[in-house]
Amino acid sequence: MAHPQQPGADAPPVIEMLGIVKRFPGVVANDGIDLVVLRGEIHALLGENGAGKSTLMNVLFGLYRPDEGVIRVDGKPAAFAGPRQAVGAGLGMVHQHFMLIPRFSVTENVILGAEGNSTLHLDRDAAEQTVGALAEEYGLRVDPRAKLADLPVGMQQRVEILRALYQGSRTLILDEPTALLTPQEVDELYAVLHRLREGGGTIIFITHKLREVAAISDRVTVIRRGKTVGTRITKETTAPELAELMVGREVILRVERPPASPGEPVLVAENLVVTGSRGEPALRGLDLTLRRGEILGICGVEGNGQTELVETLAGLRRPDSGRVRLKDQDVTGQDPIALRRAGLSYIPEDRHNRGLVLDFPLTENVLLGNTEAAAFSRGWRILRGALDAITRRLMRVFDVRAPSPQTHARALSGGNQQKLIIARELHREPDALLAAQPTRGVDVGAIEFVHRQLVRERDQGRGVLLISFDLDEILDLSDRILVLFGGRIVGEFVSGRVSRTELGLRMGGRGEEERGGVAVAD
Amino acid sequence: MGLPSRISGLLPALLSSLAAVTVALLAGAMVIVFTGDDPVEAYRALFSGAFGGRRPIAETLVAATPLICGGLAFAVAAKAGMFNIGIEGQLLVAGLASGLVGAYAWNLPASIYLPLGVLSAMAAGGIWGAIPGVLKARFGSHEVITTIMLNYLAERLINYVISTEERFPVDPRSQSTQPVDPEARLPNLLDGTRLHWGFVLALVAAVVLWYVLFRTTLGYRVRAVGLSRGAAAYAGIPWGRTIVLAMVASGVLAGLAGAGQTLGLQGRHINLSAGYGFTAIAVGLVGRNHPVGVVGAGILFGAITSGATRMQNTAGTSKEIVQVLQGLVILSVAAFAAAGHFRLGQRLSARFGGGSAGRASGNDRSSGVGMGPEIEPQPGPPVL
Known part of the structure; x- marks a missing residue:
């Protein structure tokens, strides 16, 4: 599994989820999923809606207890009792629908959940400086004092990323992060992700869009109906192959469209x-x-x-x-x-x-x-x-x-x-x-x-x-x-x-x- | 025409309701044990007091009559997404209206006087129900607040009328209207018992309501508005007009309950609330807001009420235990309904979702991608 962009290929994988099974009454949401994410890679998790991507991430974050399977983080067995422990182990989640408070400032949102130990005193200036420095480091240009509600969606997403970084996350999980962005904002997001990777961070990029897999990921794991159907090095695969893996049959990606003949x-x-x-x-x-x-x-x-x-x-x-x-x-x-x-x-x-x-x-x-x-x-x-x-x-x-x-x-x-x-x-x-x-x-x-x-x-x-x-x-x-x-x-x-x-x-x-x-x- | 699937659709609800009632009775037995009585004996007395013979059955149905009408009233409002807890007020105002109409003794034949009495009750209930409907449609006032207020208003209005004998045919000393003219009374149904034609009217109302709700475009609109205001708007169904309509229907049905009490059972309107309008809420809930279920639940609650006396007399179990039982039934039915939704929904998606991956998750727009659990207990139709 040698990969040119794998600085840490010898180190144990950041995340190993092997044979994960999660059953709900009447439904098997995860039916033997393998996901191995290496340090320093951008790993796309590709699958249709309902394929089991979210369940898998909830299992990883300790919101669900898997019925079968092994989870290892940095080579050590991990069974988190909840998101706080997962965050403590260096994982961070960027939600599709941001978990932010519109009336709070950028800084206040970033430090949410990690406000420090002194219950009454909040060192606003120090927090703002930390957040500003963090933003600088990763090219996440955003004003720490701005009120969140005043920011465009792309900026709000940066705040979510900043929050995960602030909490010490070295592995970021982004859930359908492009859904609300303009093409330009998507490009800017890609640039941020590249920079994070260069800094040694690892990224799991959840998506159902083939274009994004090709544009951003180093490797891709495809899941269908709760099962892993394949892991590929992105450069060595094609969109039709991925589509077929994802759907289970050949898919026409572009519909035939003869020239139109507009009338009245x-x-x-x-x-x-x-x-x-x-x-x-x-x-x-x-x-x-x-x-x-x-x-x-x-x-x-x-x-x-x-x-x-x-x-x-x-x-x-x-x-x-x-x-x-x-x-x-x-x-x-x-x-x-x-x-x-x-x-x-x-x-x-x-x-x-x-x-x-x-x-x-x-x-x-x-x-x-x-x-x-x-x-x-x-x-x-x-x-x-x-x-x-x-x-x-x-x-x-x-x-x-x-x-x-x-x-x-x-x-x-x-x-x-x-x-x-x-x-x-x-x-x-x-x-x-x-x-x-x-x-x-x-x-x-x-x-x-x-x-x-x-x-x-x-x-x-x-x-x-x-x-x-x-x-x-x-x-x-x-x-x-x-x-x-x-x-x-x-x-x-x-x-x-x-x-x-x-x-x-x-x-x-x-x-x-x-x-x-x-x-x-x- | 889809008959098997209809039956299989109702069967789980029925089974779950029966299971819920069983659980409630078991829990009730434990309470009875705690009070130092014998639950088997208490239940035997309760049962024979409710169903052991002609008289007990008649008494059960007498108590069930206002509960069925009131339960239907709650159900029709609930179908439109309205939580009508003003049934009590609607029922009382209706009872007063028919009591006054009957007490005037206008020398009319029964074929005119009786319908007039019943219609006056339904009209009064309808008006009392329409007010919160209009307030909500117009100003967005929450119906829970307005119906509670209208319950108080009804009480005060009745106090005023009953104590103003110079103007109305009332008897302040007995706190009631004058007795209703015999021509305006709902006839007795079963000799030697108190069972009256109000019970038949309640059953007819249940059938009519079932037909309107499930077989006509009118009922379709009411249900669409109740389940999804957005989809109803999409279809061009006017929300405001529809909820007012449902509230009027609700008030009319509550009015029927009032007519039964006044023109049937008591022969006059008595200024004393038996709380049927509140128990009716429970009847609607336990009956899953379905006319058939409401009839069943009405009879069940009627039986518990009418069997209570014998339970106290022969088993020595305090009558208040009955209220505990009613509470347990409600609690248990609500719990079963929620749990049933959870499991049934998943069984369905397991069976039918196999061919294609994505599953609808609740009423949210994003199909369950996020940190929230992917499979959640469905909110479903409001249990209330």
């Missing part, structure tokens, strides 16, 4: 002004035109008005001013029922809290938004026979895997839940389709399916508006790309004629001026 406009927004939930201006005069037969991608960093845009177009929010037209109708401010009747379908970004009622059976989830449709009800009476038949058909056509139409949506995997939503929304044969984050949190196999469906809808002459934080998804699927920043469209591009870097800069709010040295071009 089907959904038009003019000068939309919308106030967000906290009273802030969310959309400031947004225009867009979606045509039949095209996929219009909207990219942007989370929180730039995507949610408000989709919800306004879907009738869940009223614009302060501006117009929305669907085909020839002015539908500004109409409710979701009227919009559906007029030919709109909507795949919401939040599957669990919007798209489905998790404790309803599949049939009643198919009914969601369709109660007025003649196929489903007569007066007040639900046509249960018809509903059952339609649900069965949709399950077959859209490959929704569930034992019966009466199964509750909660029991389905994320991918199958998403397929059910898509089945319901496409069953209506809409003129325009809003697809918000249609593949967020679904497995690779289902992503492929969803992408194919969107392209198929496009080819049948429907207009598809795709809103996604995943730049690859936007680039793969869109015929035209709009960049959303600060509640406005700040750039329009034709697909295939724009680089990730260019899009990334626009997403970060920069106009024409150039910035060198950060590009990871396609």
Whole structure:
């Protein structure tokens, strides 16, 4: 297992987890996982949602006691009784959803949990200096006095990393760390990780994205359904191989997309002004035109008005001013029922809290938004026979895997839940389709399916508006790309004629001026 | 049409409820032992007091009648995500309304007078239920607070009416309305017992509620709002209007309980709370807010109530033990419901999640990546 970038290859591995089995009643979450992480490497832990990555890390941190298996840290058997002991042994966790207190300053957040022994006295200046020095050392540029809530997401992540370092962690575990970052912030994160590695630190990078494995890791361990299916040296493997390991079958990573032939406009927004939930201006005069037969991608960093845009177009929010037209109708401010009747379908970004009622059976989830449709009800009476038949058909056509139409949506995997939503929304044969984050949190196999469906809808002459934080998804699927920043469209591009870097800069709010040295071009 | 799966869907709930009741009875037996009595004898007396013959069964059903109606009232509100603890107030106001209507002795035939009495009770209960619904829909006032306040308000209102004989047909000395006109009374159902037609009305209400909740788009909307406000909004279901509707339905059902007590059992409204509106909450919980379950739980609680007297008389066990028993049943059912959710959810995901990896974890957006346990007891539908 010699590796050029392994300064400490002779030393015992930092972390050895061998034959880890963790059973929950009825579920085997870890079914014999081996993970060996060497000192000074960036080790990617790759697997789909639900493959058992989080359980494994919870086992490592002592939150779960494994049913079988051996854990060694620095060659010594380790069985932590809880996260504090794991931290004491030099492990640190950077969560996907930051465990930080927004009202606290950077320093206060960093020293949280390690405030020192004197209970009353807190030496703020000394703490700030320590934090500042630490930030300097690893290139984690952040103001120790800034209030956390005022910082962008990328900076907040640095605070999480700083906290782990401050607690003395030499091995960092990052859980899906790029989920909320712009491409530029991702590059900066990579630079920080490289620097940490050069300083002798070890990094476990949890992800389900193949691109990231290639970009950052030295080695990669792939787990599928609770089992380790392979460990590879990153340079010696390929994306298709990893994808196959991860999914268990060959996967088409890029969906076939013949050239589009856009028709007349089907959904038009003019000068939309919308106030967000906290009273802030969310959309400031947004225009867009979606045509039949095209996929219009909207990219942007989370929180730039995507949610408000989709919800306004879907009738869940009223614009302060501006117009929305669907085909020839002015539908500004109409409710979701009227919009559906007029030919709109909507795949919401939040599957669990919007798209489905998790404790309803599949049939009643198919009914969601369709109660007025003649196929489903007569007066007040639900046509249960018809509903059952339609649900069965949709399950077959859209490959929704569930034992019966009466199964509750909660029991389905994320991918199958998403397929059910898509089945319901496409069953209506809409003129325009809003697809918000249609593949967020679904497995690779289902992503492929969803992408194919969107392209198929496009080819049948429907207009598809795709809103996604995943730049690859936007680039793969869109015929035209709009960049959303600060509640406005700040750039329009034709697909295939724009680089990730260019899009990334626009997403970060920069106009024409150039910035060198950060590009990871396609 | 999915009949087997329907039955198998209800079976675990039934078994778990039965197991919970068994556990509660065992725990109750221990309490009885502690008080120095013989639990076997006490339970035998309780059982024969509740089911041992025509009269005891009738008394059980008499006590079950307001509990079933009240339990249904709690259930329909709970289905919409509302925690209606104002059933007591709704019930009392309704009882007063029908008592007054009946006491005016308007010389109407029973075919008009009786429905009028029942409807006045349902209307009064509906109005009393609508108020917290509107307050929540309009101003976001929490229904727990407003329904408690309305319970007090109901009490004061009734005190005022009952003691104002110059204006209302009431008798302040006996703290009740004047007796209800015979034409407005719910007829007796079983000769020689106190069982009245209110029990039949309660069963009819359960069937109607079941049909509306599970077979109509109206009930569908109520349940959707209760389980996921976000998904309901997505579907275009108006939240405010739906919760007001559910609260009106809840009040109407509580009103039916009041009508049964006033027009059926007592023949007048008596200013004395038996606390049925609060026990009804427990009935709703134990019945899992399902009309069928509520009928069962109502009869169970009715039996415990009606068997208590004989238990005290023949076994010498204090009547108060009954309240302990009721408490234990509630506690145990709640515990079983939570545990059942936990295990059932996992069994399901184990069986069906096999083909594809990701599993839904709760209502959060990120599918369980993080330091939190990946598999958690599902919050599920609110137990309350």
